[in-house]
Amino acid sequence: MAARSEAAYPVGWKNGRVASWLVTVDHKRIGILYIATSLVWFVAGGILALLMRTQLATPNEAFLTKNSYNEVMTMHGTTMIFLVVIPILAGFANFLVPLMIGARDMAFPRLNALSYWLFLLGGIILWLSWFAKGGAAHAGWWSYPTLSENFPFTSPGHGQDYWILSLHVLTLSSLLGAINFIVTIHNMRAPGMTWMRMPLFVWAIETYAILLLVALPALSAAITLLLLDRTVGTHFFIPSDGGSIVLYQHLFWFFGHPEVYIMVLPVFGMISEILPVFARKPIFGYKAVAFSTIGIAFFSMLVWAHHMFTTGLPVGLDSFFMISSMVIAVPTGIKIFNWIATTWRGNLIFDTPMLFALAFIALFTMGGLSGIFLAAFPVDWQVNDSYYIVAHFHYVLFGGSAFGFFGGLYYWWPKMFGRMLDERLGKWHFWLLFVGFNLTFLPQHMLGLLGMVRRIYTYHHGGIWEAYNLISSIGSGVMGVAILVFLINVWRTNVFRKGVRAGNDPWLADTLEWYTTSPPPPHNFDTVPYVTSARPLRDLRRRLAEQPQ
Amino acid sequence: MRRKLPSLVLAVLVALATAGVATAANGGFTPVEPASPNAHHIQHAYYLVLGFTAAIFVLVETLLVVFVVKYRSRGRARAVEGAQVLGHTRLELIWTAIPVVILAIIAGFVFYELPNIDSAPAAADPIHITVEGHQYYWQFDYPNHARSIGTLHVPAGAVVDLKVVSPDVIHSWWIPALGGKLQAIPGRINHTWFKADTGSYDGQCAELCGVFHASMRATVRAESQQAYQHYLTSWRGTIGKQIWNGVCATCHGNLGQGGYGIAIANNSLLTQKSGLEGILRNGFTGPGGAMPPVGETWTQEEIDALAAYVKKHIYKSAPVGATSGG
Ligand code: HEM
Ligand SMILES: [Cu+2]
Ligand SMILES: [Cu+2]
Numbered sequence: 001m002a003a004r005s006e007a008a009y010p011v012g013w014k015n016g017r018v019a020s021w022l023v024t025v026d027h028k029r030i031g032i033l034y035i036a037t038s039l040v041w042f043v044a045g046g047i048l049a050l051l052m053r054t055q056l057a058t059p060n061e062a063f064l065t066k067n068s069y070n071e072v073m074t075m076h077g078t079t080m081i082f083l084v085v086i087p088i089l090a091g092f093a094n095f096l097v098p099l100m101i102g103a104r105d106m107a108f109p110r111l112n113a114l115s116y117w118l119f120l121l122g123g124i125i126l127w128l129s130w131f132a133k134g135g136a137a138h139a140g141w142w143s144y145p146t147l148s149e150n151f152p153f154t155s156p157g158h159g160q161d162y163w164i165l166s167l168h169v170l171t172l173s174s175l176l177g178a179i180n181f182i183v184t185i186h187n188m189r190a191p192g193m194t195w196m197r198m199p200l201f202v203w204a205i206e207t208y209a210i211l212l213l214v215a216l217p218a219l220s221a222a223i224t225l226l227l228l229d230r231t232v233g234t235h236f237f238i239p240s241d242g243g244s245i246v247l248y249q250h251l252f253w254f255f256g257h258p259e260v261y262i263m264v265l266p267v268f269g270m271i272s273e274i275l276p277v278f279a280r281k282p283i284f285g286y287k288a289v290a291f292s293t294i295g296i297a298f299f300s301m302l303v304w305a306h307h308m309f310t311t312g313l314p315v316g317l318d319s320f321f322m323i324s325s326m327v328i329a330v331p332t333g334i335k336i337f338n339w340i341a342t343t344w345r346g347n348l349i350f351d352t353p354m355l356f357a358l359a360f361i362a363l364f365t366m367g368g369l370s371g372i373f374l375a376a377f378p379v380d381w382q383v384n385d386s387y388y389i390v391a392h393f394h395y396v397l398f399g400g401s402a403f404g405f406f407g408g409l410y411y412w413w414p415k416m417f418g419r420m421l422d423e424r425l426g427k428w429h430f431w432l433l434f435v436g437f438n439l440t441f442l443p444q445h446m447l448g449l450l451g452m453v454r455r456i457y458t459y460h461h462g463g464i465w466e467a468y469n470l471i472s473s474i475g476s477g478v479m480g481v482a483i484l485v486f487l488i489n490v491w492r493t494n495v496f497r498k499g500v501r502a503g504n505d506p507w508l509a510d511t512l513e514w515y516t517t518s519p520p521p522p523h524n525f526d527t528v529p530y531v532t533s534a535r536p537l538r539d540l541r542r543r544l545a546e547q548p549q
Numbered sequence: 550m551r552r553k554l555p556s557l558v559l560a561v562l563v564a565l566a567t568a569g570v571a572t573a574a575n576g577g578f579t580p581v582e583p584a585s586p587n588a589h590h591i592q593h594a595y596y597l598v599l600g601f602t603a604a605i606f607v608l609v610e611t612l613l614v615v616f617v618v619k620y621r622s623r624g625r626a627r628a629v630e631g632a633q634v635l636g637h638t639r640l641e642l643i644w645t646a647i648p649v650v651i652l653a654i655i656a657g658f659v660f661y662e663l664p665n666i667d668s669a670p671a672a673a674d675p676i677h678i679t680v681e682g683h684q685y686y687w688q689f690d691y692p693n694h695a696r697s698i699g700t701l702h703v704p705a706g707a708v709v710d711l712k713v714v715s716p717d718v719i720h721s722w723w724i725p726a727l728g729g730k731l732q733a734i735p736g737r738i739n740h741t742w743f744k745a746d747t748g749s750y751d752g753q754c755a756e757l758c759g760v761f762h763a764s765m766r767a768t769v770r771a772e773s774q775q776a777y778q779h780y781l782t783s784w785r786g787t788i789g790k791q792i793w794n795g796v797c798a799t800c801h802g803n804l805g806q807g808g809y810g811i812a813i814a815n816n817s818l819l820t821q822k823s824g825l826e827g828i829l830r831n832g833f834t835g836p837g838g839a840m841p842p843v844g845e846t847w848t849q850e851e852i853d854a855l856a857a858y859v860k861k862h863i864y865k866s867a868p869v870g871a872t873s874g875g
Contacts, residue, residue, distance in 0.1 A: 066760045066761065070757070070762075140757045144718075144719055144756075146717065146718045146719070146735060147718040147719065147758060152832060152834045152839040152841075153684060153717070153759065153839050153840075153841040154718060156839070239735040239736025240735065240736070243736070244736065245719065245735060245736060245737070246737065279620075279631055280629065280630045280631045281630065281631040282633060282634070282635055284634060284636050285635075285636035285637070285641050286635070286636065288636065288641050310721060310729070310730045310731055310732050310755075311732050311734060311737075312713075312731055312732065312734070312737065312740070315663065319660070322656060322659065323656055326655070326656060327652075329648060329652060330645060330648050333644065333645075333648045334641065334644065337609075337644040338636075341634075341637075341640070343613070343617065343620060344616055344620065344632075344634070345620060345631055345632035345634065346616075346620045346631030347620070347622050347625050347627075347629050347630065347631045348616075348617060348620045348621050348622055348631075349622045349627060350621070350622070358613065358617060361609075362609075362610060362613060365605075365606065365609045365610070369606055370602075372598055372652075372655070373595070373598050373599075373602070376594055376598050376655055376656075376659050377659070378590070378591045378594050378659060378662065378663065378666045379591060379594050379598060380729075381591065381666075381728070381729020381730050382580045382588075382591050382595070382728075382729050382730070383580070384729075384730055384755070385721055385723075385730060385755040385756060386755065445577070446576055446577025446578065447577060448577075449577040449578065449579060449581070450576070450577040450581060451581055451751075451752065453753055453754070453755040454755075455762060456753075456762060456763035457763050458763055459763070464576050468577070507627075508627050508628060
């Protein structure tokens with residue numbers, strides 16, 4: 001940590017232990033703030049999930065009331081998406097992008113700090129809504145009108161307004177961040193780092209940022225109109241006064257589907273960084289992996305109505321959206337196969353980051369394949385809005401995004417804090433999470449096919465329904481334990497300082513962030529080597545090996 | 550790796566055991582047993598997708614496991630590099646092309662099945678029924694203005710055309726054995742259909758519609774032509790009871806003893822038809838919460854039937870002697 005003290009501010013109080021974090025404009029500290037804050041909300045959102053699973057463990061359970069179930073469900077979904085997955089990825093991007101491209105900081109460091117503080121503010125607004133008149137929002141994370149409108153029996157009170165306000169603030173935060181990433185990546189790459197030598201994670205962040213810019217305004221529009229309906233008496237989405245609910249659905253999902261890729265493309269990027277390092281190989285087909293990212297991003301803007309197959313759209317539209325959704329499966333498949341090929345004839349080292357990366361491939365494949373059923377729209381008519389969907393999107397969001405970011409945490413932790421997370425605890429964390437995850441979500445596919453619809457606070461069926469639900473709830477407990485193990489690991493490493501000190505490059509990795517110290521000094525690099533390939537650090541190691549002193 | 554193998558074996562065993570038990574009980578590996586042609590054809594599409602995706606799943610996971618086992622480090626130092634393969638254009642083209650072909654087959658098959666799923670058999674003369682989703686009950690309107698709540702009566706083997714609507718929030722009509730879902734959206738009229746084999750089929754609302762979303766169940770009873778005709782002529786006799794059980798009991802309890810809504814068994818409004826009608830048609834918000842306008846779309850006849858029913862069976866009913874609840 002010695003290097004940090006160099007960044008002395010001329011004003012004394014700003015150098016304090018806490019104050020220095022409050023006033024920081026250093027991308028690394030902002031990245032760490034993002035990640036830490038997201039993890040706090042991950043635990044909070046996880047507790048909500050455990051509450052739901054407790055309520056659903058057995059039929060006719062009365063652990064949560066039906067009102068509070070809907071609030072918990074809505075808050076869990078909104079929290080996990082907007083306060084966990086998106087911001088933790090923004091955190092990784094903040095910490096890593098300048099380091100990976102050999103830059104000193106982000107293009108607009110103050111704007112970057114603003115993005116973080118807006119994120120924190122947006123999250124606080126959302127969680128304050130528990131105390132709002134009428135309770136927290138309870139219309140689900142997509143808040144379809146008229147259920148989200150301000151009528152006595154839909155969403156009266158202010159929970160829904162807080163929800164809208166929070167999303168507006170979070171949107172602003174993400175938009176500013178996205179602009180910052182794009183400008184940084186376009187202008188601040190190290191000498192020699194052409195687009196085809198850029199780390200794949202940086203490719204992913206570039207596309208993530210563009211998608212945010214394209215998709216978020218549709219969300220802002222939708223929730224602004226909703227807010228107007230709720231507060232000043234317009235009726236954009238109130239059909240009895242000439243409004244259109246289907247319009248809201250279109251606006252929401254024009255944002256909502258790219259959102260799914262916003263939550264997973266950066267994770268693809270992380271996997272593409274981690275796998276080669278622990279396979280001791282280059283990524284198989286760099287160009288295919290980079291271009292498939294762009295392909296996915298492009299097509300992700302053309303598939304939104306696959307979330308609306310049951311609204312009774314004309315069959316012609318359904319057909320279009322089926323085909324466009326299937327098209328997306330192709331570049332996704334390319335990635336999966338290229339990753340697997342990356343392990344072929346490698347020297348595979350199963351450190352914790354690698355375990356998470358391999359599990360990511362296994363689980364994301366499952367989520368991707370269950371998605372094919374949803375694209376075939378008549379099949380979607382059966383499984384839509386059932387627990388099959390809940391299983392599908394948790395395989396993508398948890399098995400995909402969350403397993404990915406855990407891998408990323410274990411991988412970059414030494415760079416962030418100069419200490420390695422403990423491997424033994426890491427492996428416990430991994431295996432508990434892997435088993436718990438599959439116990440929780442695999443049976444939900446079957447529940448959905450059996451007819452269990454989502455967003456119900458209870459069910460009255462015994463037998464196989466009860467068995468699957470119970471298994472699912474037990475699995476969620478196992479996941480809870482896994483997260484505890486992770487927190488203990490973090491505590492032990494950073495607070496008790498038991499973690500092994502890491503040198504610059506503990507994993508013998510490929511990219512520039514490993515060129516500097518762990519943690520890096522405020523200005524990141526004293527010098528940056530001229531980049532001649534996508535693996536500058538490997539080039540450097542080889543050059544050193546060739547000329548012994 | 551040594552740690553990984555036992556857990557893998559265990560996982561596979563557990564999965565197989567569960568699968569065995571589950572298949573024996575038709576445990577959710579395919580959509581529920583279809584009882585209508587559209588559901589049958591959806592099932593066909595499901596099987597096709599299942600076939601391809603299962604094959605890809607097995608391929609991907611097997612490759613992954615095999616590579617993990619085969620190329621594991623075995624104590625080699627970290628500095629030892631694997632084969633420095635940068636890619637292989639022909640291979641990559643192959644694994645781009647094969648999914649394209651598979652997806653094209655799936656899409657083609659969907660288009661082939663679609664007419665049988667989307668449209669009712671042309672020759673048949675369908676029975677038109679309106680399905681109205683309400684907070685929190687399903688209401689069915691028959692061709693002769695008969696009505697039912699919660700249970701839809703149809704003749705087995707007849708093509709039934711459903712007009713799906715909602716006056717309040719989005720609901721979603723779904724009887725798994727009789728085909729896919731369709732949202733009931735305020736301001737929109739949607740159509741679906743089925744042709745049910747004899748039997749009784751359960752389903753429930755699939756779109757979050759408020760606190761009692763979980764209670765919004767529906768049953769389709771596909772019965773003989775006589776039984777169906779009998780319902781169409783005799784519905785007036787039971788509609789009061791149907792409304793109480795299907796609508797009011799959800800919130801006020803089977804005997805009006807209270808639950809989510811306040812206890813009303815001793816509320817004198819139950820004996821005043823016009824007062825009761827007012828709150829049913831307009832909804833009511835008071836200190837005990839909000840009651841939706843559950844009777845917005847009811848005819849005078851139904852209100853009368855309900856009023857008569859609650860006066861007789863619910864008002865001041867001693868719990869023991871009460872006849873409601875079924
Ligand atoms: C990164 C992690 C996670 C993400 C991003 C995530 C996301 C979501 C989302 C978006 C919803 C939908 C909420 C809505 O319909 O409005 C949801 C629902 C739910 N999640 Fe999660 N979740 C995560 C982790 C978990 C975990 C670990 C569990 C179990 C322990 C869990 C259990 C549930 C349950 C029971 C529901 C309710 C399903 C329903 O009725 O629709 N989630 N989650
Ligand atoms: Cu989508
Ligand atoms: Cu509902």
